Amino acid sequence: MSTFATEVAIDIRREPGFWSDLAELRAVGIRSTVLQANQQVRVDGPVLAEKALTRLLNTASVFASASDEESKELAQQIAVFASLASSEDMVHEASIRILSDLGNFPGLRKLESEHPVDLGFETHMRRGLLRELNTVDMAGVRVPLTEYQLDLWRSLDSSAATAVSAPTSAGKSFVVLEHMCERAMAAERFAAIYIAPTRALLTEIHGKLEKRLSSISKSIRITTIPVPDPESRPKQIYVLTQERAQFLLSTVAVAGLIDLVISDEAQSLGDDSRGMILQDTLEKLRESNPAARFLFLAPGASGLQLIGDSIGLPDINVKETTLSPVVQNRISVGFSDLDEHLVHLDLVTPKKLEPIGTYQFQRGFALGDDTKLAAVALELGASGRSLVYATGAKNAEDLTALLALNRHPGTSKGLSDLAKFIEQHIHKQYSLANFVRQGVAFHYGNMPSLLREGIEAAFKRGELDYLCCTTTLFQGVNLPARNVFIDTPTRGKGAALDEAALWNFAGRAGRLGEEVVGNVFLVNYEHWESKPLTERKPFAMKAAFKRTVEADFDAVVELLQAAVDKAPILERDRAAGDRITAAAGLILFRSSQKTLDGLLGRRSLSLTTEQKDSLTELADQALTSLELPASVLTTSWMLDPVALAGLLQRIRELVCQRDFAKVMPSNPSGDAYTVYNSIIRRLYKYLGGVNLKGDEAKGNRGFVAHVTVTALKWMRGEPLTQLVAEAVKYKKKVAQQTNKRPLTQAAIDGAIRDMFTLIEQTIRFKLVQWAKAYVDLLKYALAQEGLDEMVSQVYDFSLALELGVSTRTGRSLVEFGLSRITAAAMASLITDSSLSADQVRGWFSQQPASLIQQLSPLVVAELRERSLVSVEYSA
Incomplete structure (x- = not known):
């Protein structure tokens, strides 16, 4: 220039x-x-x-x-x-x-x-x-790009590892995905792994790839499930969280097969134990696939070389920009002490507040915090779709109720279908259905994927005007809005939001190709304790393992020493936290693999030689003391090692006693309560440190029994609406017994929210990790006893817990990218539990249109989007 x-x-x-x-x-x-x-x-x-x-x-x-x-x-x-x-x-x-x-x-x-x-x-x-x-050819279509996109597109022709840093709205993901698709289409054989931190982002990426690569659908498998392709197609794209990628590497031989690895939202490297899982997974992929190309995406980050150093990639090409192609205005919203109808808008700039205008509304704003936020959104968000930040799931519901109660829009056919879907597949009394009919909705991470996707689709179509959302939308999901409303830089009970995450959310205001301008309204910004949105500064990349070992070295040493001493878990300080446990566990795992020197030898790691020697010596002693097999540490090193050793000892005792009715997990489709109650109680006792003995533990025992029953129903594929209905019914029973009054709407919504949390946080996350460790420990104990023929009979229930299906037919349905709601609904109509993906597709081809049209419009739309049916829904 x-x-x-x-x-x-x-x-x-x-x-x-x-x-x-x-x-x-x-x-x-x-x-x-x-x-x-x-x-x-x-x-x-x-x-x-x-x-x-x-x-x-x-x-x-x-x-x-x-x-x-x-x-x-x-x-x-x-x-x-x-x-x-x-x-x-x-x-x-x-x-x-x-x-x-x-x-x-x-x-x-x-x-x-x-x-x-x-x-x-x-x-x-x-x-x-x-x-x-500025125009390039993409799939036979001439597509004009921004200057940054064009520069990035051209750089992807090389084989160098590349870190891509740009604001949320810069269109970096579009270019990187197109690069992957071009490579997949051009190659005779191709394998890629796309790692993203949330299931919501997995769903979005999977859907985009399915559409883009539909022309080669017979030769490519695009999946969010970490299992081998039963059809051995020549092209594979895995779209996985870091946990699923870790599982894949422990069960599938991918050495030398992976051509491309993409880590989206790569700043997740700093996310405590999950960041360490990401680091370990990326390093394993680098070691086993030295010819693979690595791409890392992060919004507005600095110090991107830390990514490469953390996983052993010494040289990374950095493509970065601070320029967004969308004009995003950060607007301070202030109020008058003398006139409740006056609102002052000022543009937030790094130097000062620039006056935009004073607005005299008919509405008064002498209101409480949440009510004021809703009132501001109703007045200033009327010009386009609006996202309203909520500090948690309950707060999102409350804000949505305020918006819905104070507006009277007409409804569209799409919103009517969405509301009916909610009543049919979640609960007939769920307030969200009525909110949707008013053109508003809430959105948080524990919601079922098809419901969340239905809400997102309605918002993108412009049918929903307002969406009250939590930090779920901070990462990745492409949900453009004209306006974003934020009244606090905190989450939950007042914990400060990460500044980079807050900027990421603000970047939802205006998206490339959707809006040329976006407004971020900062309500009462002048009264915020901190003002992180005054000036954007590139956030520094962090690596959770590096930060933990350097800042909490003594705590990591103490935990490793406890492992050496086999200190009983209930006598130790459990406040160390997942981060320190994971750091110590990663050191143990790398020691078992004889690769600890490489981990501790990273040039960015600021430890003295004496500190490194101390960690190495303690890790060696702990491995000898605990006798944990490498197969367990491979995927379960983030769990407490002493707890794992205690669980292994108990499993050995049961195997020696040949008490297999209490130890061998079976397919949950049968009468499996007794064995799973024993297993899950064991997991809570040893890995959760939960006391289950005595009168004082009655509540704990009741909770574990509730988890067991729910987990079994979830794995069997029972409809979510049934699980929710039972939760609401139980709440109604308690209400009748305690205060003799009908259950309030807030209590119904609370019961539904609690069920979502139990499924997503306990069953699909905590129990999945514990189940994987249990299965590995059991297989090891059986092999030690010479019971090799029984090893292959161990049912790996961790995958069934995560997917919510336990049969091959169910997994085949999920393989298509279907949500659990749709997969479970269709599996209940198929009388063969062992169908492959091709056989499932054949089953669909034989069904009359009348059968499909009996399903919910959202279910039919999902089936049609995955090319499983071609009929249109007719009410």
């Missing part, structure tokens, strides 16, 4: 007059995005001085030619705000020219669709030429 233009841009930015003109333009432009045309609100605010717009557009032309990203961002702001502030064709043409020079063609396409204008010959030719220079 022009050095002269950069120098001129720097000189202009030193002029107070430029910033004064820009503040006026930003105020006028932002005001045009806040209210609907029919809203009757008196607004006072800065006005644009005569000829200021001309000066700014000329300035933007210079900024667009400069080489620094600050100038380019200002040029983009001027172009977008000018197009919003003026209806003159000349202004819109100038804005188009500036955005063309910036290479923001996705944003330009959106702008032109909203403000069509007849371009002059020179502008038309210039835009066309620049657009062609």
Whole structure:
């Protein structure tokens, strides 16, 4: 880029007059995005001085030619705000020219669709030429990219490991996914692993890949299940969480087979025990697949070389930008102490608050915190789809209720179908169904995937106007909105949100190709204890293992010493936490693999030689003392090693006594309560440290029995609506016995929420980890007793716990990317429990349309999206 233009841009930015003109333009432009045309609100605010717009557009032309990203961002702001502030064709043409020079063609396409204008010959030719220079061929379609996307796309032709850092709305995932798809289509044989931190993100990525690669569906398997392909297709793409990827590496031989590894939301490397699992999994993939290409995606991170150093990749190519192709405004929302109807909006900039306008509403805002947040969202979010941040699941429900009670929109066919689905597949009295009919909904991580996806789809279609959501949406899921509302930088009971995560959520305001501008409303921002959204700073990448071993070295040593001494678990300090337990466990595992020197020898790890020697010596002694097999440590090193050793000892005793009725897990489809009650009690006792003896433990025993019953029903594929109905029924019974009153709506919603939590957090996460360890320990104990023929008979119930199906037919349905709700519903109609994926597809082809049309519209839509049925739903 022009050095002269950069120098001129720097000189202009030193002029107070430029910033004064820009503040006026930003105020006028932002005001045009806040209210609907029919809203009757008196607004006072800065006005644009005569000829200021001309000066700014000329300035933007210079900024667009400069080489620094600050100038380019200002040029983009001027172009977008000018197009919003003026209806003159000349202004819109100038804005188009500036955005063309910036290479923001996705944003330009959106702008032109909203403000069509007849371009002059020179502008038309210039835009066309620049657009062609930024256009690449993707699946036979010419796609224009931003400058950053184009640079990233070209860099992916190399084989170097690459870390990709860009704001949430920069379109990095689109380019990386397209690169993977191009490689999959071009190769005769291809295998890739896409690692993402949440199941919600797995579902989204799986759906995108299914659509994009439908033309080669017969030769490629795209799956979220970590098991081998029963059809041995030549092309494989695994879309997995780090836990599922860890499971895959322990059960499937992938050495030398993987061509591409993508780690999305790679900042998860710093997430305590889950970050350590990610680090270990990536390093295993690197060691076993030295020719594989590694790509890491993170939103606005610095210190990306730490990723490579943590997994043994010394050189990483970094492709980063701070420039978002969408103009995102952070707006402070303040209130008057003298007039409850007044609201002050100010643009948050690193230097100061710039006045946008004072709004005189008919509504009064002398309200409590949640009620005020809802009121602000109703007034300022009327111009487009809005996300409202909630500090937890209950808070999301409460905010949604406030929004629903205070608006009266019409309903669409899609919302009616979604509401009926909720009543049919969750519970007929679930308040969410009525909220949806009012055009609002809540969204949190423990919700069933098909319900969550149905809500997301309705929001994307514009049928839902408001979505009250928790931190679930902070990572990855592409859910564009015009507005985001936040009134606190905390979560749960007041714990501070990670600053990078908060910026990630704010980045949902406006998404590439969906909006050219997004507004982040910060309610009562001036009263926040901390103000993390004033100035964006690249967050530093962290590695959980490095941070834990360095900062809590003594605690890690203490835990390893306890392992050497076999200190009884109930006598030890259990407050060490998962992070320290996982760090000590990873050291033990790497010691058992004779690779601890490599882990402790990372150049970024700040430990003295004496400290490293101490960890090495203790790990060797602990392994000798505990006698834990390597097969268990491979996937269960994040669990307490002393607890694992205690569980192994108890399993050995039962095996020696040949008491297999209490020790051998079986397929849960039969009468399996007795054995699973014994197993799960054992898991809670040894791995959970829960006391189950004596009168004082009656409540614990009741809870474990409840977990066992629910886990069995879940593994059998029993409908979620049945599990929820039983939870609500139990709550109603308790209410009748205690206060003789009917169950309130809040209590019904609470019972449903508690069931979601039990399934997602206890059954699908905690029990899955424990079950995997149990199965490995049992197989080891059987082999030690010479009972090799029984090893193959051990039913690995960890996968059934996670998927919620226990038969081959059920797994085949999940293999298609179907949600558990749909998979369980269809499995209940198929009379063969052992069908492969191809056989399941054949079963669908034989069914009459009348059968499919009896199903819920959302279920039919999911089946049709996975190409399992072709019929349209008709009510």
